[in-house]
Amino acid sequence: MKTLILIGAKGMIGQAALSGLGNHKVITASRSGRDCDHAVDITDEASIRKLFEQVEEFDAVVNAVGECEYAPVCEMTEQQWMSSIASKMMGQINLVRIGAEYIADGGSFTLISGILNQKPIPLGVADAVTSGAIDTFVKCAGLEMPRGIRVNAVNPTVLEESWEAYGELMPGFEPVPGRLVGKAFERAVDGFLNGEVIYVDA
Template identity: 30%
Template structure:
């Protein structure tokens, strides 16, 4: 493809599939040295066995683990945190432990990534965080998801000021066709995707590549910081 990330080091925190995989593969195609990091290093290594991508272990809910990762990798150019843990349900069903895990994974974890990686990040570097459509679309049943994603949106803006001139942006995906919806079953997933596609302005479900393109833009546009890119098919508008 291109050379938008030539000679850059990109760290992608998350799983070896879906959005994280698409971002890692695109970054490599654009010339980057890519490191993927997650809890299961062996599983990550297997997911990227056909590439030159390096797998590392990290528990984003553990500060010492994050500090160790930063120490092993040294200076990098971009850190992308795609890790997530959803706390779905109405207020009456909200589970404290699930909500705490959601915050730990999507808000506190990325804040700790910034804490440990920012001091050694190269000039022109950036962080890309992940919010989500329910930060902006207030559907009953998604309270935990919404407040977590809203906190990510705020965190990106705060860090953009505190870490300047390093850049910090977030991406807010809509419903994306990944394995995250497999628990619905084939029929349930198909029906859910159909309803979402018919209800948003672009008339389709998003793909992992749609989000990877946005992540590449966030990493390479040097005049953008403190922004949450809404890549959601216009879903919150209707």
């Protein structure tokens, strides 16, 4: 059994991830901290550091957070770009950058990207670009991490559980059950993959 920190635990992807992590001691966190063990804001370095200092000993970090603005590409403001980058890109990179100081030898980080960098949709450019950045980050960072630490990303298509919210934006997409996405997180945490993007598509 590993001790792992699941950030965004109460969200749709967080719940999907949780379904694959049942063999472990899971410490939950989210921005509000509602119904979680800890509150953390992944866009704030001090908040990230505080979380890792409070938990003290852990073998894995699973992140299911990355907020993006949705707008037509020519209407996206710089502020909308920067807030998407601060959350989905730098927030996740900072989890690895800072977390590497605290995580156990042989630990793992699992980040979230998303299918839009493979299959773009209108309004989804910020999500697509930051997902592409995360996929590239894990491929590179995984090669460089010290102490046997692994870094991977799960890149899912839309969840069945989220279809009502996003389905209208995604004609021709086939949603997948959260349970399958949970399996991808399980492979990332319990397997030996490193520097990999684990795609979950129908």
